[in-house]
Amino acid sequence: MLADIGLISLVLGLATAVYAAVASLVGARQGVRGEAWIASARNALVAVWPLLTISCGAMIWMLIAGDFQVEYVASVASREMPVFLKVAALWGGQAGSLLFWSWVAAAFSALVMFRKWGSDKALLPYVIAVSAATEIFFMLLVVFIETPFGKLDFVPQNGSGMNPLLRHAGMVIHPPMLYLGFVGFTIPYAFAMAALISGRLSDEWIHASRRWTLAAWLFLTLGLVLGGRWAYDVLGWGGYWAWDPVENAALIPWLAGTAYLHSVMIQEKRGMLKFWNMALISLTYGLVVLGTFLTRSGIISSVHAFARSAIGPLFFGYIALVSGFSVYWLLRRRAALRAEHRLDSIFSRESAFLVNNFLFIALALTVLYGTLFPLITELFAGEKITLRVGWYNQVTGPQMAAVVLLMGIAPLLSWRRASARRLGRALFLPTLVSILLVVFLILQDVRSLGALIGFGISAFVGLATILEFWQAARARRRTRGESFLVALNRIVVRNRRRYGGYLVHLSIVLMTIGITGSYFYQQETQGALRRGETMTLGGFTILYEGLDEWQEGEEMFVSEATVAVYRDKEQIATLKPRREFYIGHQQPVTIPAVRSTVGEDFYVILVGWEQIGPDQATFKVYLNPLINWLWAGTLMLIVGTLVAAWPSRRARLPVSAAYRPGMILTEKTSIV
Amino acid sequence: MTRTSDWTTSAVGETSGDSRAWIKFVMGGVVILVALAVVLYSTSQGNAQYFLTVGELHDRQAEMVGKDVRITGFVVADSISYDARILHLEFDIVDQAGSDQEPLRIVIDGEPLPDQMDDEAQAIAEGRLQTDGTFLAETLMMKCASKYDVEIEE
Structure with a gap:
């Protein structure tokens, strides 16, 4: 019924x-x-x-x-x-x-x-x-x-x-977030196509769809991070990202969408890149559909391509339809999409945005290439060949570093033509501090080039961005006589788009620190312990105290170990890693116990005990330095995006009257 | 410049000097793309793995020993053996669940037993075929749980 x-x-x-x-x-x-x-x-x-x-x-x-x-x-x-x-x-x-x-x-x-x-x-x-x-x-x-x-x-x-493995808060919210993100990009795409078809090619479609784009982007970001968090909490391998095709399928449209979010600003400010923006949002939407297709059809992870699901060919048809439609209208309107201005200088905000776009598109192409590699080789070489997970890290790592670095410099460049002297002055302090940090880290025996670059860039960009807030607030305090915090609040409220964006940039810096720390300095060990025995990893010692087993309701058996965690001979925590066994599904779920601090996660997995008796159990232990910066960065990213998207009554008024943008942006500064 | 560069060219009637900056940008873009293509191509050489089925690996056994291979298959019922003391896992896989094909023995050390490791679950392993015919894996993934089909019992 x-x-x-x-x-x-x-x-x-x-x-x-x-x-x-x-x-x-x-x-x-x-x-x-x-x-x-x-x-x-x-x-x-x-x-x-x-x-x-x-x-x-x-x-x-x-x-x-x-x-x-x-x-x-x-x-x-x-x-x-x-x-x-x-x-x-x-x-x-x-x-x-x-x-x-x-x-x-x-x-x-x-x-x-x-x-x-x-x-x-x-x-x-x-x-x-x-x-x-x-x-x-x-x-x-x-x-x-x-x-x-x-x-x-x-x-x-x-x-x-x-499936019991999916019964986790992260897994409950993660798919709807991804859907909201994926589906959300339909709206800016619809507006873009509407502008093309109706011939109304001014910026109104961008203004009209801006908040929808930000919402879609935020949801997609959260979907990606929550998926990683679920893997970290539930799958018990101490990691959060594996470059699995299904993950990549969501990352690729995110990269294109992020490029789009940035490049529309040039069109709004300078009337340039109109064709490119149309192409980018079409590409983003196409990649969303492609991502859905890849995850739904099983074409990539499956060895038996196309045999699995009847929806595969239909999706393929839909992708072809969307691409054909977008390309047709783009080409038909190409003459009307000419730029109103030309690029005045290579050394300008515009060109920094362009480099940003190149980098994001290069990243998207890289991940797409890696994901489709088995299909490409099968098509052209008749042999299915995949790329190791290490390949992604090796190739995307430097590109991501470049994106983050640019994130610190680009906001300091003025539109049209930037001044090298001003830029040099603005970057002096961040450069000095990041060099000092790198030297300090080297003295602390940090030898990994990747880690030095990651932390150095994070310090540089973080400081450069914070200085933007600092100088604007200080200038306002001086002219208005307000307290520093009031001035800081006012500059943000008066220019939400700019400072919301900078907050997002800062959150990316936090995430970069988290990713750098956990990627380069993850440690792991494993071993079987008798009751009272200890095992050491990276300055931490665990002592196995015992194991409890009980049945919880009709549904599951629980086995839970108790381990004491010591650092410098002092007990700092008691952890209870456990294994739940769902009777109906005959499915175990390993739940790691984690001691989380700003510095690191100490992550203990109960591996086994049945074969070795209750007096002995096997543990796998991970030390994930700085990983919580990744999650904290995500929270800040939400705040930043909300600030940027929040409706502002004064949205159309110029802010420069009240705000002398520090040393760098004095000429022609305007709302980002 | 061709049509594709519409977004880069300025208003009609520009002088050649005006578009010089744009041309530099297009060149820059092309250079980046070419560099990217070179990087992608050259790095994928050293990171390539054959992606094979159990049957294909058996057929090409002699050629594949010691090569980097990613293999996927279904876990054979009752073949899983895990020594929790030393984290040593062995199991057999075949191409189709329940088939009587000659199975492939997968061996992996130092990893916890995956929760999804079960009879007829789908495993993806990366590693090398040994001369004794077993497959020594470096990484082992079980196919994402969200895709499990469940049998409904009457």
Whole structure:
């Protein structure tokens, strides 16, 4: 019954989206007389959202109630699962996650419809058409290929439940974040296409879609980090990123999207790169679809390409369609996309943005190349060859270092033509401090070139960015007589975009420190300990105190070891690494115990005990220096993005009247 | 300049001097791309691994001994043996779960037993084929849990 309601509602949603696409195009063709059609199309696109909400609601209801005759419910839910996991089971399997994906897309499109269109009205019909087309594609998949509403011809007593490894808060939020990020990029793409088709090629499409882009970018970033955090907490290999094709599939559009976020600023400021921005957002959206395709079809990780899922060829067709469509309109409008200004100097903010774009695109191409390498070699050499994980680190590492370095310098360059003397003065202190840091680290026996570069660049960029805040606040304090903190607050509030962006830059510095520390200085050891025996790693000693075992409810057995952690003969923590064994799934879940500090994570895994008796257990221990800077950086990144995206009443006013931007940016400074 | 450089060229009627900076940029971009291509190409030589199935590895055994290989397959039921004391893991894989193909013995040391290691789970191992016909792995990944199909029991 509920399954029927869910399916019917979904089909109605599909039909409504088709109507929205058709009506919007009919309206656009009729010009002024078509307004009624466009209004109708807009209402239809909004209506898809409640229809899919009913569909998802029915599915969630069935998951909670345990309607196991529905095959999807039986495969991802079980009676014993707590309610929040039953809800999360909506995206716990392929069919459900595609349904959820469609819902997210519908939600985004509906919300965009509610914005004040005002002078952007000409874009509306095409935004509707492109958004609706995306929704139609995913709903077609859910209705015809991967439906979650199919029924079994018997009623199982219980479902098999979600895989225990996925029952982690990070895993519960991670997929929706990625979907929000992926789907979110539909909106700027729709605006870009609308601008191309309608011929309204001023910056209005960028302004109109800016917050949507930032939201999509933030969600995608969080999706990536949460995935890493889940791997770190649950998979027990002490790492957070493995360059797996599925991870890469989300990273590649993130790289292109980050390039786009930066390059639109040149168009807004200087009327340049119009063609490039259009191309970039199309590329980003194309990579989003490609990423979905790679993760869904199993084409890369599977040795048996294309045999796995029926959705593969359809995605392929959709990618071809999107690419063809984008390229066609880009070429058709190329003449109107000419730059209003030319580049005055290679030594300018504009050119720094360009270098930024080259670097991000190079990174995206690198990761894409690595991910597709098996396909490329199979196609051209007839032999499937992959690249080692080490290859990614080796090749992307220097590129990332260059991006971070540029992040410190570029904001100090002025538009049009920068002054070398001013730049030199602004960079003097950061350069000095980072050199001193590197010398200090060398004296501390840090010998890894990569680590020295990583920490040196972090210090340089971090300081250069902090100085931007410092000098602006000091200048304001001097002219206005405000206290330093008030002045700091005011400059941020008055120019959220700029300083929100700088906060994000600072968060990237924190993440760089975390990645550098944990990548170059991870230590590990392992061994079997009798009760009372000790093992040492990097100045830490663990003492095995004992093992407890018990059954928790119907669902699982728990084995938990107790180890005392010592440093310099003083006990600093008691850790309880454990292994849970889920009876229904016959699946163990290893849960590491971690002592987290600013300096490092001390990470203990209980490896085994059964064979060796309760008096003895085996442990694997990792020391991950500075890793928490990575997570802390992520939190700061959220704050920075929110600051940058927050609506500002004074958004269109120049700020330079109040703000003399320090030593460097005096000429023609303006809002970033 | 060709059509693709529209975003780089300035307004119509520019003098050649005006576009010099842009040309430098396009050149710069081209240089970066070429450099990237060279880096990608040259580094992938030294980091390449054959990506083989169990059957293919058996067929090319003589040629593959000692070479860097990534292999994937399904764990044979009841073949898993793990010594928790020394973190020594051995198991067999085949190309299709349940087939009677000649299995490949995977050996790996120093790693905890992966949670997903189970009969008929899909394993991806990187390492080298030994002369005795076993595969000594350096890394072992079990296929992401989210893709597990579950059997529903009546």
